[in-house]
Amino acid sequence: MTEPLPNVLSITGASCQGCARKIRSALAPLVADPDRIEVDLANQTVTLPMGNKLSEAARLVTQAGFPARPHTTTDTVSAPTKGDAAADTPEPQQPETSTGASAAPVYLAITGATCASCVRTIEQALLSVDGVTSAQMNLADNTATAEGVCDPQALTRAIVSAGYGASVIDDPEATADNREQEDRQHYRALLTKMAISLSTGLALMVWGMGFGTMMVTEANQTIWLSLGALTLAVMVGTGGHFYVGAWKAFRHHNANMDTLIALGTGTAWLYSMVVASLPALLPEMARHVYFEASAMIIGLINLGQALELRAKGKTSEAVRRLLDLRAKTARVIRNHREIDLPIEQVQRQDRIRVRPGEKLPVDGTIIEGETRIDESMLTGEPMPVSKRTGDDVSAGTLNTHGSIIYEATRVGSDTALAQIIRLVKKAQGSKPSIGRLADQISAVFVPSVMLIAVATALVWYNLGPDPRVVHMMVAATTVLIIACPCALGLATPMSVMVGVGKAAEYGALIRQGEALQTAGKLDLVILDKTGTITAGHPTVTHIHARDGDTQRLLTLAAGLEQHSEHPLAEAILARAMDDGVRPDTVTGFAAFNGKGVRGQLGDQTLRLGNRRWLEAEGVDVATLDAAAGAITRAAGTPLFLALGQQALGVIGIADAIKSDSKAAIQRLHDAGIRVMMVTGDVEATARAIASAAGIDDVRAEVLPENKARIVEEMRSKGHTVAMVGDGINDAPALAAADVGFAIGTGTDVAIESAAITLIRGSLHGVADAIEISRATVRNIHQNLFGAFVYNTLGIPIAAGVLYPLWGVLMSPILAGAAMSLSSVTVVTNANRLRLFKTSPSQTSETSKGNV
Amino acid sequence: MDILVNIGGVLLMAAIVGWFWFSGKRTAKPSSPTQADHHH
Numbered sequence: 043m044t045e046p047l048p049n050v051l052s053i054t055g056a057s058c059q060g061c062a063r064k065i066r067s068a069l070a071p072l073v074a075d076p077d078r079i080e081v082d083l084a085n086q087t088v089t090l091p092m093g094n095k096l097s098e099a100a101r102l103v104t105q106a107g108f109p110a111r112p113h114t115t116t117d118t119v120s121a122p123t124k125g126d127a128a129a130d131t132p133e134p135q136q137p138e139t140s141t142g143a144s145a146a147p148v149y150l151a152i153t154g155a156t157c158a159s160c161v162r163t164i165e166q167a168l169l170s171v172d173g174v175t176s177a178q179m180n181l182a183d184n185t186a187t188a189e190g191v192c193d194p195q196a197l198t199r200a201i202v203s204a205g206y207g208a209s210v211i212d213d214p215e216a217t218a219d220n221r222e223q224e225d226r227q228h229y230r231a232l233l234t235k236m237a238i239s240l241s242t243g244l245a246l247m248v249w250g251m252g253f254g255t256m257m258v259t260e261a262n263q264t265i266w267l268s269l270g271a272l273t274l275a276v277m278v279g280t281g282g283h284f285y286v287g288a289w290k291a292f293r294h295h296n297a298n299m300d301t302l303i304a305l306g307t308g309t310a311w312l313y314s315m316v317v318a319s320l321p322a323l324l325p326e327m328a329r330h331v332y333f334e335a336s337a338m339i340i341g342l343i344n345l346g347q348a349l350e351l352r353a354k355g356k357t358s359e360a361v362r363r364l365l366d367l368r369a370k371t372a373r374v375i376r377n378h379r380e381i382d383l384p385i386e387q388v389q390r391q392d393r394i395r396v397r398p399g400e401k402l403p404v405d406g407t408i409i410e411g412e413t414r415i416d417e418s419m420l421t422g423e424p425m426p427v428s429k430r431t432g433d434d435v436s437a438g439t440l441n442t443h444g445s446i447i448y449e450a451t452r453v454g455s456d457t458a459l460a461q462i463i464r465l466v467k468k469a470q471g472s473k474p475s476i477g478r479l480a481d482q483i484s485a486v487f488v489p490s491v492m493l494i495a496v497a498t499a500l501v502w503y504n505l506g507p508d509p510r511v512v513h514m515m516v517a518a519t520t521v522l523i524i525a526c527p528c529a530l531g532l533a534t535p536m537s538v539m540v541g542v543g544k545a546a547e548y549g550a551l552i553r554q555g556e557a558l559q560t561a562g563k564l565d566l567v568i569l570d571k572t573g574t575i576t577a578g579h580p581t582v583t584h585i586h587a588r589d590g591d592t593q594r595l596l597t598l599a600a601g602l603e604q605h606s607e608h609p610l611a612e613a614i615l616a617r618a619m620d621d622g623v624r625p626d627t628v629t630g631f632a633a634f635n636g637k638g639v640r641g642q643l644g645d646q647t648l649r650l651g652n653r654r655w656l657e658a659e660g661v662d663v664a665t666l667d668a669a670a671g672a673i674t675r676a677a678g679t680p681l682f683l684a685l686g687q688q689a690l691g692v693i694g695i696a697d698a699i700k701s702d703s704k705a706a707i708q709r710l711h712d713a714g715i716r717v718m719m720v721t722g723d724v725e726a727t728a729r730a731i732a733s734a735a736g737i738d739d740v741r742a743e744v745l746p747e748n749k750a751r752i753v754e755e756m757r758s759k760g761h762t763v764a765m766v767g768d769g770i771n772d773a774p775a776l777a778a779a780d781v782g783f784a785i786g787t788g789t790d791v792a793i794e795s796a797a798i799t800l801i802r803g804s805l806h807g808v809a810d811a812i813e814i815s816r817a818t819v820r821n822i823h824q825n826l827f828g829a830f831v832y833n834t835l836g837i838p839i840a841a842g843v844l845y846p847l848w849g850v851l852m853s854p855i856l857a858g859a860a861m862s863l864s865s866v867t868v869v870t871n872a873n874r875l876r877l878f879k880t881s882p883s884q885t886s887e888t889s890k891g892n893v
Numbered sequence: 894m895d896i897l898v899n900i901g902g903v904l905l906m907a908a909i910v911g912w913f914w915f916s917g918k919r920t921a922k923p924s925s926p927t928q929a930d931h932h933h
Contacts, residue, residue, distance in 0.1 A: 493909055496902050500902040503899070
């Protein structure tokens with residue numbers, strides 16, 4: 043079943059022609075003529091000329107950044123549609139090698155990471171493990187993802203040896219619950235520590251100012267020594283984690299936020315202890331103690347971290363909301379009895395009853411009953427959707443109307459909801475390239491700040507006024523405290539988490555943080571026609587009765603067509619059902635291929651068909667010319683109905699434009715984006731659709747395989763191009779575009795070729811995703827700008843550049859407060875995105891959100 | 894005394910540069926291409 047195919051590799055992560063080129067050049071040592079290597083982006087396979095060593099090729103491609111393994115016959119079945127494959131295998135197994143190494147991404151929960159430097163250290167530690175091709179650490183939710191063929195235990199060992207804690211996340215959903223509980227405990231602990239250290243610092247300050255002095259004299263020396271010991275106890279008790287973190291980082295030749303806090307508070311305390319124990323060493327003016335500064339800085343940073351933790355909890359609200367959609371139990375019918383079972387025990391093919399007002403526990407197909415189901419939580423579609431026997435339903439949606447029985451088709455981690463949760467969490471952890479800049483800077487940031495602090499100290503010592511030692515110590519401490527890069531580390535991931543979550547609320551599933559960034563820059567959207575702009579199946583668009591009685595016309599047409607299985611017949615019957623029309627009783631049905639259908643109504647012959655056939659049968663349809671012309675101009679097919687020799691009317695059937703396509707395209711125009719349509723249809727039909735939908739540019743009679751070429755052509759003209767299609771036929775074009783949008787059908791969420799999957803089959807999803815992307819990128823820019831400005835202004839001020847002008851030297855306590863405030867500001871700004879609303883769907887006048 | 898402080902400061906800076914730039918972490922392998930490095 044799973045035999046390797048002799049010359050095919052299965053790859054992941056290849057999304058464009060650039061990737062294909064990289065793969066070909068990576069294989070150059072093995073294959074003399076790179077043109078003979080076929081890279082199939084749609085199926086994520088690489089086919090080599092026969093006679094090559096497949097394992098060696100897999101190694102080379104993996105090294106090039108695309109995890110690869112020999113393709114197996116199972117892959118051939120499962121590769122194109124991941125969702126279907128999942129349905130066939132209730133317990134998806136990770137592909138494993140003989141060493142227990144995993145080719146699937148490994149998710150790790152990280153502890154002890156506090157700032158951008160930690161992110162860099164952890165990513166580097168993961169990348170140093172053999173087989174890891176890419177690694178990402180998300181400071182916003184303290185998780186890391188490693189991709190490649192690697193042993194999960196080796197990953198945790200690498201992180202532990204870099205000075206942090208790590209554990210493999212087996213069940214992301216259970217981990218989210220645990221983490222929430224841990225966060226609550228951590229929050230309370232931080233508040234307690236904050237209260238102890240701040241009150242100690244404040245008491246010392248009040249005592250120093252109110253009852254005496256912060257200067258050490260012979261009379262108060264013993265008291266200050268005891269207070270120094272007390273301060274040390276408070277520092278260790280409430281800020282011990284900073285010192286431990288700093289020591290671990292130092293041992294690994296790294297420096298992070300903990301290093302700066304430990305050095306800053308440590309310097310202040312050590313100086314004060316020297317003053318208190320050996321005052322004679324220093325000039326009289328310099329015998330000032332700074333115990334209160336050490337305690338208060340730790341208190342303020344604990345407060346900042348507590349506030350940050352609180353705000354971080356809110357950013358993961360979107361995932362929390364999705365997790366809460368899961369039902370706990372299901373009412374399963376077994377042996378003619380209804381029993382309530384925990385959701386974990388529900389199996390495929392179980393029959394489940396759902397009453398009005400209840401949540402659906404698993405995915406399935408209705409086998410009894412009719413209802414309306416509220417799918418807004420998954421698709422963003424506000425109106426409940428009518429469902430009847432044979433329709434698919436999804437876990438997490440709400441049954442609003444009737445009682446139904448349905449058969450489970452996907453359970454547990456295979457449901458659409460579980461897939462959505464996995465996808466959203468993965469995207470929230472990924473980082474767009476603008477975030478990389480912050481990581482690169484932070485790698486050298488902390489050691490640089492330490493150098494600046496020493497240089498500042500030397501300048502004050504050599505050039506500063508008396509007491510020089512005090513000024514030197516205060517300036518160096520303040521520089522160390524104010525320069526913490528925690529805001530820099532949080533700037534990007536916080537906004538990405540909120541932005542990806544927000545998009546999911548609107549039914550747009552973003553696969554990668556990078557797509558979020560690119561979607562914000564789009565200036566051309568290419569739309570596939572069938573199923574994207576139009577409904578994808580024929581519907582009745584016009585009904586014209588000569589005597590004006592359209593109901594009667596539909597009754598007769600449906601009476602005839604109920605005997606037919608033609609797609610046009612289905613359209614007429616669907617319209618009759620929607621309008622509540624009962625088909626007339628027609629006997630003696632006969633179908634004439636390519637012409638029409640005929641039956642008997644009483645003693646008269648009823649015919650429904652094309653013009654040529656009816657005229658050949660002796661019916662005069664000239665009176666219906668005007669109506670038929672209008673149907674043809676709107677890209678529809680006219681069907682004439684005649685009773686006996688008398689023409690009764692004409693019905694227009696077309697693959698109609700979805701009701702909201704025009705408004706959505708208008709929203710894209712309002713956002714300054716050009717819209718182009720590519721279709722295999724003939725020019726006239728394409729133009730009719732384009733002009734009705736308000737599309738700028740049309741490419742008609744395009745073969746499916748040429749769509750990708752058009753995307754490439756527009757990209758080469760300098761456009762940033764989105765391709766919107768169905769994800770299967772359009773897969774190469776989706777992969778070739780800067781951003782591929784797959785229009786899903788509600789349950790098909792794992793469309794690999796697209797960067798963004800729209801669960802709701804509406805083009806509004808494209809406009810929503812673009813607006814959210816723009817808002818998110820704007821938010822990231824604000825955060826990064828804020829963090830950079832804070833550090834570039836804060837460090838010189840802390841070092842004392844204002845002293846020569848105004849005689850002002852910043853206090854280390856103020857630096858501690860400013861530092862806490864900077865990260866809280868970044869997190870709060872990212873949370874502002876949660877309030878973002880996309881422009882109204884139905885009007886052309888947009889009023890964008892204020893983010 | 895002043896000279897000692899200045900020499901101490903410069904040595905401290907040299908130690909920081911040596912410890913954080915030229916030892917230990919230089920052994921970490923350079924990052925491999927990731928999705929984020931792509932042009933889209």
